Amino acid sequence: MVEKESKTGWSVIEMAGKVAGDIQNGAYVNLGIGMPELVAGLVPEGREVIYHTENGLLGMGPPPEEGREDPELINAGKKCVTAIPGACYFHHADSFTMIRGRHIDVCVLGALQVSENGDLANWSTGEPGAIPAVGGAMDLVAGVKTIYVISKHQTKTGEPKIVRECTYPLTGKQVVDRIYTDLAIIDVGKEGLVVREMAPGVDREYLMERTGARLVFP
Amino acid sequence: MIDKIVESSHKAVEEIFDGAIVMISGFGEAGSPIELIHALIDQGARDLTVVSNNTGSGHVGLAALIENRQVRKMICSFPRSANSKVFPELYKNGEIELELVPQGTLAERIRAGGAGIPAFYTPASVDTPLEEGKEVRVFDNRKYVMEKSIRADFSLVKCRAADRYGNLVYNKTARNFGPIMCTAAETTIVQAKEIVELGSIDPEAVVTPGIFVNRVVNVSDPADESRLVAENLRYPW
Numbered sequence: 001m002v003e004k005e006s007k008t009g010w011s012v013i014e015m016a017g018k019v020a021g022d023i024q025n026g027a028y029v030n031l032g033i034g035m036p037e038l039v040a041g042l043v044p045e046g047r048e049v050i051y052h053t054e055n056g057l058l059g060m061g062p063p064p065e066e067g068r069e070d071p072e073l074i075n076a077g078k079k080c081v082t083a084i085p086g087a088c089y090f091h092h093a094d095s096f097t098m099i100r101g102r103h104i105d106v107c108v109l110g111a112l113q114v115s116e117n118g119d120l121a122n123w124s125t126g127e128p129g130a131i132p133a134v135g136g137a138m139d140l141v142a143g144v145k146t147i148y149v150i151s152k153h154q155t156k157t158g159e160p161k162i163v164r165e166c167t168y169p170l171t172g173k174q175v176v177d178r179i180y181t182d183l184a185i186i187d188v189g190k191e192g193l194v195v196r197e198m199a200p201g202v203d204r205e206y207l208m209e210r211t212g213a214r215l216v217f218p
Numbered sequence: 219m220i221d222k223i224v225e226s227s228h229k230a231v232e233e234i235f236d237g238a239i240v241m242i243s244g245f246g247e248a249g250s251p252i253e254l255i256h257a258l259i260d261q262g263a264r265d266l267t268v269v270s271n272n273t274g275s276g277h278v279g280l281a282a283l284i285e286n287r288q289v290r291k292m293i294c295s296f297p298r299s300a301n302s303k304v305f306p307e308l309y310k311n312g313e314i315e316l317e318l319v320p321q322g323t324l325a326e327r328i329r330a331g332g333a334g335i336p337a338f339y340t341p342a343s344v345d346t347p348l349e350e351g352k353e354v355r356v357f358d359n360r361k362y363v364m365e366k367s368i369r370a371d372f373s374l375v376k377c378r379a380a381d382r383y384g385n386l387v388y389n390k391t392a393r394n395f396g397p398i399m400c401t402a403a404e405t406t407i408v409q410a411k412e413i414v415e416l417g418s419i420d421p422e423a424v425v426t427p428g429i430f431v432n433r434v435v436n437v438s439d440p441a442d443e444s445r446l447v448a449e450n451l452r453y454p455w
Contacts, residue, residue, distance in 0.1 A: 054321065055245040056391045071247055071442050072392035078246040078299060089390055091397040091425075092245075093329035096322030100340065124347075131306050132318050133296045138348065139322030142341035173345035 008201035009153075009182040017042045018197075019108055019150055019180050027105040028052055028098075030140060033077035035150050036108040052104055054136045056095050059087025076136065099136070100143035107144035109137065111151040111179075113166040116213040118176040118188035120149065121168035134171075141172035153181035153210055160212035162186070162193065183207055192216050222384045222434050223413060227257035230407045230435045234263045234372050241328065241373040241399040242270040242280060246299060247443035249392035251376035251409045252279040254435070256453050258374070259286050269293045269328070269368060271321065271395060275301035276447030282454075284308065291315035293368065295324050301447050320348060323365050325398060330367035332401025332430070337366045373403035376440065377426070380410035381417075384431025385424045393425065400430040409437040 010018070016038035023029055023039070025047040031037055040062070043049050051060040053075040060075060061082035069080035083089075098104055113121040120141055123134045141147055154160055162179065178196075179186040184207055185197040194216045198207060204217055224230045231254060234240065240258075244250030259282055268289050274280030281304040283289060297305050297316060308314040319327065320342045330338055339362035343349045353364040375396045378389040386408060388396055400406045413436045 053391075055248070056394050070390065071444055072249070073390040074246060074248050075391075078248075083390070089388070089393050091393050092321070092325035092395050093398045096325050100322055100326075100342065126347075129310060131298045131309055132316070133298050134318060134320050134348065135296045136321035138320040138346060139340075139342040142344065143322075170346045 008199070010199045012182070013038065013042070015150055015180050015182055018185060019148055020044065022148070022178070023047070023049055023106055025049070028058070028103065030054065030099070030104050030107040030144060032107070032109040032137075034110050036110060037077070039108055039150070052095075052098060053081070054095050054099060054140070056090050056092060057081070057083060057087060058090070058098070059084045061087070096136070096139055099139050102143055102145055104144045106146045106148060107140045108148045108150055109140065111149045111161060112168050114149055114151075114162050114176050114179055115166045116164050116193055118174045119166050120147070120171045120176050121166040122171050124169045126169045137171045141175040146177050147175050148178050148180060149176050150180045153183040160210060163212035164214075183210065186215070194218055221382045222428070222431060223382050224433050224435050227253045227409065227435050227437065228260060230254065230433045231257045231261050231374070233405065234258060234261060236263050237265045238263060238371040239267045239269065239369070241370040241395070241403055242268055243373070243375040243394065243396040243399050244280070245271050245391065245394040247275070247279075248390075249376050249388070249394050249396055250274070250279055250443055251374045252441050252443055253437045254374040254376075254407060254409050255279050255283050259283055259288070259453060262288070264288045265290045267291045267293065269324075269370060271295050271324065272299055273297045273302050273305035275299060275443065276450070277304065277452040278441075278446040279443050279453070281305070282452065284314065289314060291317065293317040293319060293324070295319055295321035318348065325395065327365055327368045328395065328398045328402045331369040332398060335367055337364055339364050368402065370399070370403040371405065373399040373406045375399055375406060375408045377408055377410050379412040379414050379419065380408055380431070380434045381414050381419060381428070382434070383416060384408070384426075384428030384434055385419055386410070386426035386431065387419055387423060388425055397426045400426045405432045406430055407433045407435070409435050409440065411438060411440060412436070
């Protein structure tokens with residue numbers, strides 16, 4: 001992940017730091033693959049957070065030192081990780097009991113699109129010929145208490161990712177609670193998409209131009 | 219005397235028949251019983267339906283089983299990953315079937331199969347394309363999708379240690395689907411890195427009770443799939 005120097009907006013690390021700041025002490029947290037993984041390294045000092053990885057580990061630690069990788073100790077992205085003291089392993093049915101049974105407090109996921117009412121599309125662009133693969137995303141959005149999305153505000157080609165209605169196949173309907181982008185932090189509520197914070201150099205007009213949905217400014 | 223230990227991987231898989239439903243443990247390479255899969259390739263049963271989270275990588279293990287055209291259908295949650303080439307190619311050419319299942323639903327379908335529960339309702343996949351064709355019911359103002367359980371003719375599972383009763387313990391995140399797959403097959407075949415004496419696994423620490431296991435073979439030096447893939451090896455060697 002390359003961090004871009006820019007006067008406008010937050011860097012990826014700053015975005016992940018914003019998410020980390022909103023994770024409470026004692027929370028059980030599941031981090032998606034990619035940008036969400038950065039959150040683990042940025043939790044404010046003094047808070048103890050337990051990371052769940054759905055392939056069967058509660059108490060996931062940082063990546064191992066080189067040469068100490070164990071191919072049987074991996075995360076959901078199939079990368080080698082470590083287990084903290086106090087960690088535990090379990091099988092998949094137990095792991096998804098934690099997820100679906102609403103025992104996990106926060107899940108941080110990436111997104112292809114998020115809609116005005118909190119629908120999430122993050123598993124498929126629905127292109128013909130593509131190999132569909134869903135993993136645990138649908139279980140996570142159905143069962144975790146709070147769903148945070150961390151994503152660039154727009155696609156690489158400048159299309160908005162926050163849209164009135166998702167055009168890609170859904171992962172779940174009305175599941176997203178808060179969106180962290182490089183331009184803003186946006187809550188998904190009954191009143192619509194409520195802008196909680198804007199990044200440096202971003203104003204209402206700038207944000208609205210890059211968003212495909214209605215925004216509420218409190 | 220009860221002794222579930224068999225002398226070889228080939229002996230362990232000899233009864234697998236054409237058209238069988240076979241569950242294969244593993245999440246990526248962690249927990250994948252490569253030696254049992256290779257024995258199944260040598261054995262040659264065809265037209266299999268395989269239940270496994272992924273579709274293997276490179277040209278060894280599950281990917282090699284698929285490449286050897288022994289698999290008619292895959293039931294899995296994530297059929298592509300960094301080094302998976304065999305399945306995507308066949309799938310694009312319409313030469314293998316895919317039933318895509320959310321990962322937690324896959325786990326619960328297996329658990330339910332092992333527990334004698336024919337179907338259940340889950341909130342996962344509601345209002346998504348994976349809900350299509352399934353019964354949806356509302357409980358307490360929330361929609362749920364009905365999913366049917368899965369049972370297999372055989373499960374192939376990797377574990378760290380086993381005794382002759384078939385009591386098992388696993389290794390770290392290689393546990394993943396192993397314990398539930400052991401419960402959901404008519405015949406459960408396990409490869410264990412170590413065979414230990416009865417009583418040497420603390421009864422409090424047994425993860426899979428031996429009642430769920432039919433055969434155990436000792437594979438004391440199981441291959442690391444990622445190493446085989448990095449060396450660009452193919453099975454059959």
